[in-house]
Amino acid sequence: MRAVAAIALNTFREAIRDRILYLILAVAIALIAVSRFVSLLTVGSEVKIVKDLGLSAISVFGLLATVFVGVSLVSKEIERRTVFTLLAQPVRRWQFVCGKYAGLLLVLAASIAVTGAALLVAVALKGASPWGLVPAIALIFVELALVAAFAVLFSSFTNPILAAVGTAVTYVVGHLSWSFDLLEKRMPGAAGRVLCRVLHAVLPNLDRLNVKAEAVHDIALPAGYFGAAIAYGVFYSLAVIVIASLVFERREFV
Amino acid sequence: MRTLTAAGLLAAAVLGAGVARARIVHIEDERRGRKELLFLPNGKYLKAISLGHAPLVADGLYLWAIQYYSDYDQADRYRFVEHVFGDVIAELDPRYTDPYWLGAIILTTEAKDLEAGLRLLDEGFAKNPQEWILPYLAGWECDRVGQYARAAAYFDQAGRAPGAPPALFRLKAGMTALGGDLHEAIARWRDVLDDPRNDDAARAIATRQIRRLTVRADLRDLEGAIEAYRERNGHPPRRLEDLVRAGLLPSVPLDPDGHPYAYDSARGRVSSIADRVLG
Numbered sequence: 061m062r063a064v065a066a067i068a069l070n071t072f073r074e075a076i077r078d079r080i081l082y083l084i085l086a087v088a089i090a091l092i093a094v095s096r097f098v099s100l101l102t103v104g105s106e107v108k109i110v111k112d113l114g115l116s117a118i119s120v121f122g123l124l125a126t127v128f129v130g131v132s133l134v135s136k137e138i139e140r141r142t143v144f145t146l147l148a149q150p151v152r153r154w155q156f157v158c159g160k161y162a163g164l165l166l167v168l169a170a171s172i173a174v175t176g177a178a179l180l181v182a183v184a185l186k187g188a189s190p191w192g193l194v195p196a197i198a199l200i201f202v203e204l205a206l207v208a209a210f211a212v213l214f215s216s217f218t219n220p221i222l223a224a225v226g227t228a229v230t231y232v233v234g235h236l237s238w239s240f241d242l243l244e245k246r247m248p249g250a251a252g253r254v255l256c257r258v259l260h261a262v263l264p265n266l267d268r269l270n271v272k273a274e275a276v277h278d279i280a281l282p283a284g285y286f287g288a289a290i291a292y293g294v295f296y297s298l299a300v301i302v303i304a305s306l307v308f309e310r311r312e313f314v
Numbered sequence: 315m316r317t318l319t320a321a322g323l324l325a326a327a328v329l330g331a332g333v334a335r336a337r338i339v340h341i342e343d344e345r346r347g348r349k350e351l352l353f354l355p356n357g358k359y360l361k362a363i364s365l366g367h368a369p370l371v372a373d374g375l376y377l378w379a380i381q382y383y384s385d386y387d388q389a390d391r392y393r394f395v396e397h398v399f400g401d402v403i404a405e406l407d408p409r410y411t412d413p414y415w416l417g418a419i420i421l422t423t424e425a426k427d428l429e430a431g432l433r434l435l436d437e438g439f440a441k442n443p444q445e446w447i448l449p450y451l452a453g454w455e456c457d458r459v460g461q462y463a464r465a466a467a468y469f470d471q472a473g474r475a476p477g478a479p480p481a482l483f484r485l486k487a488g489m490t491a492l493g494g495d496l497h498e499a500i501a502r503w504r505d506v507l508d509d510p511r512n513d514d515a516a517r518a519i520a521t522r523q524i525r526r527l528t529v530r531a532d533l534r535d536l537e538g539a540i541e542a543y544r545e546r547n548g549h550p551p552r553r554l555e556d557l558v559r560a561g562l563l564p565s566v567p568l569d570p571d572g573h574p575y576a577y578d579s580a581r582g583r584v585s586s587i588a589d590r591v592l593g
Contacts, residue, residue, distance in 0.1 A: 101377050104412040109373045116370040235365040270366040277409045 063151045064159040071163020088121035088175045107188045111276045114179035122204045130211030131223035133160045154305035161212045196275035202293035203269040209300035216308040234266030357405025372407035392425035414438030446475035462493035480511040496531035525570045532567040536584045550582025
């Protein structure tokens with residue numbers, strides 16, 4: 061456990077030294093700040109637009125941070141040969157993967173905490189109560205944690221460019237997985253329908269973690285939904301990290 | 315020499331870009347007023363490809379629509395208002411209420427299409443049954459064109475929505491009276507009087523309206539019966555009681571103060587001083 065914590069902290073330190081992260085954060089905060097001036101263009105709805113823009117900025121720029129930082133986590137260590145030094149220590153490969161993932165989660169948590177706080181302040185300055193947005197921001201973190209798990213998985217066996225493409229595709233597919241449900245109803249053959257059902261069940265369904273609309277319109281989530289959504293994200297991410305560890309265990313570096 | 319070449323190339327590039335830009339601005343100015351609305355897919359499809367950011371896409375389209383419909387140089391710009399606000403923005407974020415009323419105002423006030431405006435407000439209320447403001451606005455739109463019975467129905471719908479102020483039922487009663495159904499209007503003002511949510515001021519208004527409408531309704535009933543008597547007998551009745559005997563009225567009404575209505579048998583005209591007293 062100490063090894064995982066040490067790798068996580070090191071990953072976090074390394075990531076926050078990366079200028080790209082600050083650029084992403086600055087753009088996200090600037091976007092949230094600028095959204096306050098949207099009132100010049102609209103008729104009513106100023107607070108709603110600030111909330112929508114803020115939540116989407118947190119989500120999209122969080123995704124960019126995940127992709128930029130996450131995809132090179134493992135592959136950079138291999139490329140620089142630092143992985144050999146690290147694995148020569150009494151560190152198991154799964155500890156290395158889990159440490160990297162935990163470090164990425166710390167980066168995400170810090171970035172979402174900063175942008176989330178900026179949004180809450182922007183909404184409060186508009187005279188509205190910002191606290192209804194907190195569950196949506198929390199689930200954005202869970203969603204990005206799941207995407208980050210895929211980034212680590214792809215990073216464990218391929219190069220950064222392919223890993224970035226794979227992570228972005230995961231995000232897109234995660235938001236379109238409902239289409240397999242739709243496709244299943246139109247499939248003529250039984251085999252196709254089974255395949256659609258399996259894909260719908262197995263692929264990550266990121267829309268289940270998306271409660272932005274409810275938060276913006278102050279609509280209460282159904283009882284137990286928030287907890288179930290967090291559990292879905294946590295267990296799914298755990299499964300992906302286990303697979304990433306298994307893949308990394310079998311990887312040969314020569 | 316290389317620096318000079320680079321500077322020359324840079325100057326040529328800047329000049330070329332500037333000339334091209336000026337040409338584009340000129341062409342666009344010439345086309346002004348004939349710009350077609352770009353094809354905008356249904357919100358259902360946009361929602362599918364918005365990757366979880368449908369409310370933000372709805373905001374973007376709402377802002378764009380406000381700017382587009384604020385440009386009075388656009389010819390034929392009202393053709394797609396219902397599509398933009400109803401099929402696209404409302405599908406992307408059905409709980410976004412501002413586009414329903416703004417779209418409806420554009421449709422009824424500028425495009426002069428009352429039915430399309432009401433359709434948009436109906437759609438908004440069907441998707442947001444707590445937003446009484448939508449049928450409330452529909453009620454005023456109907457009032458503006460003199461469709462009072464329809465306006466009363468909209469105010470009734472608004473008044474029944476959760477959290478709606480009880481004053482909406484006063485508007486319903488008022489519109490019913492404007493529509494000409496005086497007995498129905500009196501019954502609705504009595505509902506206002508019986509509603510425990512109303513304060514003394516609202517009750518005083520209801521009492522005055524019931525008094526005024528009762529006089530109007532009685533005079534109208536009496537005048538109708540006198541006219542029927544005149545058609546049947548060739549002359550007006552000598553006394554109002556003759557109308558009861560002729561089966562034209564169940565009884566002769568008294569005014570709200572309990573006094574009989576004044577009757578001029580020579581001219582066949584009935585009147586009351588109670589309709590000039592507002593209590």
